[in-house]
Amino acid sequence: MGRARIYHSPSSPSTPPPLFTHLGRKGALRADAAESAVCGYLALIVLADLVLKAVWKVSWADPVAALDRYPIF
Numbered sequence: 001m002g003r004a005r006i007y008h009s010p011s012s013p014s015t016p017p018p019l020f021t022h023l024g025r026k027g028a029l030r031a032d033a034a035e036s037a038v039c040g041y042l043a044l045i046v047l048a049d050l051v052l053k054a055v056w057k058v059s060w061a062d063p064v065a066a067l068d069r070y071p072i073f
Contacts, residue, residue, distance in 0.1 A: 045069055
């Protein structure tokens with residue numbers, strides 16, 4: 001058996017995804033930072049919801065968490 005050949009696809013990690021190519025390198029980094037900030041905000045909302053439901057057994061935590069996510073969507 002011969003060795004397997006590895007072919008690099010156009011969307012390899014060394015090239016930015018096609019969505020951010022028009023922004024340039026700095027623009028892509030800014031977009032990635034904004035995406036990370038939104039992801040952290042959503043994770044914080046979910047964590048707060050779980051803590052409210054586990055510690056204080058409140059039934060209104062899910063609707064409040066849904067309203068906290070509203071400005072993002």
